Amino acid sequence: MTSPALNPAAFSNPSGVAAAIQSALSMLRPPPDLKPSEWAEMNLRIPEGNAKPGPYRIANAPYQREPMDMFVDPECHRATLMWGAQVGKTLTALVVQGYGIEMRPQSQMMMQPSQGDVQTWLETKFNPLVESSRTISRLVAKPRGRDGVNNQRMKSYPGGFMMMAWSGSPKTMRGRSAPLIVCDEVDGYERTEEGHPVGLLWQRSATFEDERFLLEISTPTLKGASYIEDMFEAGDQRRFHVACPHCHEHQCLKWSNVTWQGRRSTDVVDYEEDLHDEHKPDTAGYCCQGCGAVWSDGERMAAIRQAESVGAGWVASKPFNGHASYHLWEAYSLFRRLSGIVRDYLDKLRTDDIQTFVNVCLAQTYEIKGDRVDPTGLLSRGEVYPADAPMGVLYITAGVDMQSDRLELEIVGWGAGEESWSLGYQILHGDPMMDDVWQDLDDVLAGEFRHESGMRMRIQAACLDTGGTSGYTQRAYEYLKGRTGRRLFGIKGVGGWGRPVVEKGMKKQSGKRLRNVDLYLVGVDEAKLMTMRRLANEAPGPGYCHLPSDRYDLEGWARQVTAERLVVRYVKGQPVREWHKPDKARNEALDCRNYALAALKIMAPSFNRLAERLASYMARGGEGPTEPALRAENVEIPQMATPEPSKQTAPIRRPAQAGRPGVKKNWVTGWK
Template sequence: MTLAEARSLTFAHRRKVFLVSTPTIRGLSRIEREFEASDQRRYHVPCPHCGHVQWLKFERLRWDKGQPDTAEYHCEGCDAAIAEHHKTAMLAAGEWRATAESEDPGTVGYHLSALYSPVGWLGWTRIARAHEAARGSDEALRAFRNTVLGETWMETGEAPDWQRLADRREAWAPGTVPEKGLFLTAGADVQKDRIEVDVWAWGRGLESWLVDHIVIEGGPGDPDCWQTLTDLLVRTWAHERGQHLTIARFAIDSGFETSAVYAWARQVGFAQVAPVKGLEGFNRASPVTGPTYVDATIGGKRLRRGARLWSVATSTFKAETYRFLRQDRPTPEEITAGASFPPGTVHLPSWADAEWLKQLTAEQLVTVKSRRGFTKLEWQKLRERNEALDCRVYARAAAWIAGADRWSEARWADLEDQLGVAKANETDTGQGAAPRAQGRTAPRRRTMRSSYMG
């Protein structure tokens, strides 16, 4: 950017330099830095009811929960609801106004979100619907904030207090899958003298439960260690409703003893096991990419494209985990009255000890400067051991690889039916399940039961 501006100096006073971009991460976005150095102009429009002039903010777009079709903008002056059809006249009567505190920043800057989109383009109802669809996914929410609102995404990497997490622990037996857990994934962290594995259950909205914590002594140089790991792939965990579940996807870190990890993954098959490699940084198109075929050295022999490797943006999943852990929860009284936990809630069992909780909260997101003077976000350890956090990230990546972030309502409903969760709820409440939407009768398709249902 500096070089491009320097080359424009040849044109002296006739030059114009335009910097146009969608913002990215707060504190790292170049266009954010340039906009903050400008006079920060926003497009102000008058309220059709009271005439109050304002610039449009997303927090004033309101709708009934789960009903984006009711979206209306509320004036910050009179709080009256403004319907979509008023927008045409509002835009025609609007004007750009500088909002920067500096009197003469020397640069003109403009910001415009999709809230100003003309009638017939991207309306308020579609914006509300897009936000509803993005809830529960950091990647989707970040894309919404960057592309629809034109705002930076704030990565929140503050580690929650482990003692507060201890106070929130819930009672269920080790190895038992709570009722709303619909499938299992596992994350394995390979150490010099052991392999640690955490098994997580996942439900709708990526709500999750720690089901098991397993430490396999011996390390990657011990054949018995790998055999024990193999046995986990066929082991079953009892669901609260009587079914038995196996691990749908098993993600194992390949950063240490890579050859041994590849050899084991080839032996047991890549259909269930996913060797993963962590990547730093937030500015990635997807939190998980792959698989890519990589060369593997097995038994002293080099095999071209001998292993499948998944790349995982660990920073993204760490930030998501900490955000989920800090979420407010309903009180016991509200739960008794029928309140549900917010999407992404992380449930921890009473048998998760202090050491495990400290490992889960062992890192902090900080802003550091590189040698060239650029700032970046970086995860730093608060304590030496962080296996619980790493295993959580790998298990979360396994859920992404299994497709949980992209499953349809029908897919979740099918898992509930296979486990008897929906039928159990009907029995407990004495009421029938909510009727599904009726449409044209479609040809019957063959239904395959999930292979990880025991």
Template sequence: MKKATVDLFSRIFSVLAPPPDMTISEWADEYRRLSSESSAEPGRWKTSKAPYQREIMDAICDMKIQKVVVMSAAQIGKTDALVLNPIGYYMHYDPSPIMVLQPTIQMAETFSKDRLSPMLRDTPVLRDKVNDKSRTSGNTILQKIFPGGHVTMVGANSASSLASRPIRILLADEIDRYPATAGNEGDPLLLAGKRLTTFWNKKEVCVSTPTIKGLSRIEVEFEHSTQEEWNVPCPECGEYTPIEWANIIFDKTNLDEIRCVCPHCGVISGETEWKEQFKKGRFVAQFPERKVRGFHLNALASLFVEWREIVEKFITANDEKKKGNIELLKVWTNTEMGQTWEEEGEQIETDDLYKRREKYNCEVPEEVLVLTAGVDTQDDRFEAEVVGWGVDKESWGIKYQVIYGDLKLPQVWEELDAFLSQTFTTADGRKLKIICTCVDSGGHFTNQVYRFCKARTARRVFAIKGKGGATVPYYNKPSTANSVKTPLFTIGVDTGKAILYQRLAVLEEGANYCHFPKEKDRGYTQNYFKGLTAEKMVMSYKKGKAQYVWTLKDGGFKRNEPLDIRNYATVALEIVNPVLKKPDKTDVVTAPTKKRGRRSRMNGGI
């Protein structure tokens, strides 16, 4: 009996005992096994083969650090060292709920099948942690349950997968490839970060190859970190220095010898001499006092890649640039140097949109199935746009109208009502009315907008209120908590702008493509397109988080009403949510209705 009691308490204490004093790199060297599916050299993991990985891995398990950021080239072993090794460490020694955030659900499934499952199979200490054979285990491709925790793999493009999952460890991979918004719910990285709030010992790891300057999440995260660069001692003078492209010397006609100059002593040494010093390398921080550890690496620091390969890619990309093709140089900058690419000529988008206008030769093209409208309220005018929508949310600008007048007088409101009450005729003879209108209630005429919309609720003329922020949903259920009890929708304008700009970037006619008319009397002037593209989306750092922020372009057009109004007309389509499909001979378009689960038939209008 006494022996049984001792055994019982021994098992209890073994479970409750704190994890051993072992870092992630030490765990990997001791226990991790590389799989043949994912490694050219399967077998025991050796951090010495990529010495720069040690300091980064050990920062992740440092109790004093909550967040680690890695902006790097594409060939430094990020996934193995910074995603899989932490998973194995926490599963084995410090069980916790873990989330792996990939750019898409499909990529999350691929990660689970091709990377995680082989590691669990081939690493002996992890092999029995997850029971994939039992149907009652709760394990799926996207969730692996183990004693004391789970690994959940989600896609940044799925709002539902990011919700209501308390986690302690967030491993966010390739964050620059995340969409601007998860569905209509807002920034996916911010949504995932909210799942960490219940844990005092939470960990967040953000890893990515950077993309475009001003839009790169990882660049902004790195800029607000310790900003640590990999330094190695010079083979000649011993001074620590980063291996930078500016110091690489080569002869384009003879790549047999590629060398690097030391900025301290000026001595030029070969690749082999420099790489022999890598085992002595260390990260040097520009801002060591900051709480977030941030690391930057380029491909020159990798022992897996020869410098000749990097130089050859640069020569090819530079030659293509001379021919007018900058794409290869952009890729080389991102994937080899681990740096953002700075785009040139922000105004090109405006000019291209203006040039692609087309003659409709009819009031409304026959592909249009429904019409919506957006209205912006100013002190001395209304600005309104009618937009046509077809299959797969292909859109056509129909009419952009400015209605001037004193908004204190009823006449200008009557003109607006007349504009919104019009009947439009398609090229094939169908009569369409506007099925939903969103009217901005901001400004000095809020109550007047409420009364105007209240009287026209049956025509789905709704008051809206814009709200900024990456996490604000595109729209919520309407509230009637206002002076006239009219339905009021709160609109996530930043989410809407992100969706709109993605559609404006579509170049081939079809799903999500935006058409604009060339006829002069429709209002689609150069100023319209300047206003439509007046803002740009940049990454900013607020309250400890990187997030998208919309701002007017520097030195650009200062009137952004066309952008706001197209945003309102777009959310009007989402609110009414019609079923858009090619019309049959009865020319009927259906839209959801709450009555008895049936569909109302609207004949393209109300």
């Protein structure tokens, strides 16, 4: 607010004195009680280089009003903007920050993904805004001035300061807190050892209690790995509704309702239907979900401008709990025609870059199509086996995964061509630092199986994952020592393409007498690929995976074993293959299956010889050797060379767990 100037000549007469006094008193008036959106219209100018430079007008983006004003809502302490391009998400944040400088002075934290992003934001967004606004430029300290700080790490002003931070540098966050926090492009943040950067800043602002406010904005990225989508779903999920100019039904704009000549897809999930050359983008319009009328661009824009005045606007789908979350995509921009959006869509189709369109234009997460089996398809395979181990089973292995509070294991029967039968899945609850859970594991591994031929079988080899924290790893070594003769092997998963499924690793020493423990390395990337492709095999025979319908929670198992998918990312123009697991997914079942496979590869039994022995046993009418007939010979474990793994560039995104499958208890003894 500019102070009124006093005119000394006005004091030469009584009326002038009165006017001077009135002018002086006006300087003592408090600033007007403006909301952020009102303050923006009175004080902000959009710098040159933007779509519509000049004085800020909320009518050009009416959907920005409510998110801005949530800053002064005493009931709201967090706002999440999952917005696309061309809708002003950065400007919305700048208004909140400017309001926090002039109207409600307080300290602020501003976070970007990287230091370079901070510098770009200062040079292209914040500094031009300060320079174009008389009120803010008067308050923010001048560069190299003596009245405050103005650099790339901090901006000072009366009543507070703005500190800059970036996610890749924990030290820029450590020991800092402020009541107002703005986090830009949060899906680009690197997680630190201490946790997610936004969560760290939010936690450190707890001392401000009800005075704190967090604004987090971003376009989303990958399904299951998008922080902004998680936070949007944690809020009350607001979408901007408009009224149809024909039937007046209120509705939010959807990509599926955009129509043009040549469109064959129904939504973005079936975009491949639009891979043809018969499109006419200039015919694009919006089809009302109520009456089916097709709106022109002018009608769509008018509906957006008038939304709040007709009782539409932002509508939440969940109860408000202090966290307002907003979704908005490019069709709401009053500076974008639908024909332009359609052209962008078709361009991305031609260049095989549909993810960019989904993320940036639609403001939706992109679900990658990769090597993954549909878990629902596995459920239809459920069988009721005629015996503990069906006729095709010639060899049995187990894979054991160690967690901090339990052991999980799968028992797998193998036949010719490595056709497999899942014989059981068990969860052994207990602290691996204690003896009880290991005794339970001994009992399970000693279980007996009745083969369909009548023969008795046992688990002939097993692999135990020794990964994890050092304490648990050492405890696993202690369990393994002395059990190599029982063909129980310690393993450690290693990444990298080109590795064998299993290779001899190193010897680890454990116990007071420092007894050696053989450790095998499992090439997890190749093992997962082999397992996934076998699960995708729909014809019984070599490689096929048989699944039981009545021995454990098959649905839970299927979710876990298919939790990951092989995707291809491009890093510096080069394709990189990697396994992607959604943040909340669990994959212990996949690990157990791979470890059971590793046990088979270590022992390398001759299925032809085992089949001959089984045939001989059956020819004798079930008389003669039983379980030992199906054991592999006492072969020497081969020393496998460790090849150089293929060089892979680090992933460009953080991909960065579904419920564990429940299992019927005592399934081993229950089969007798």
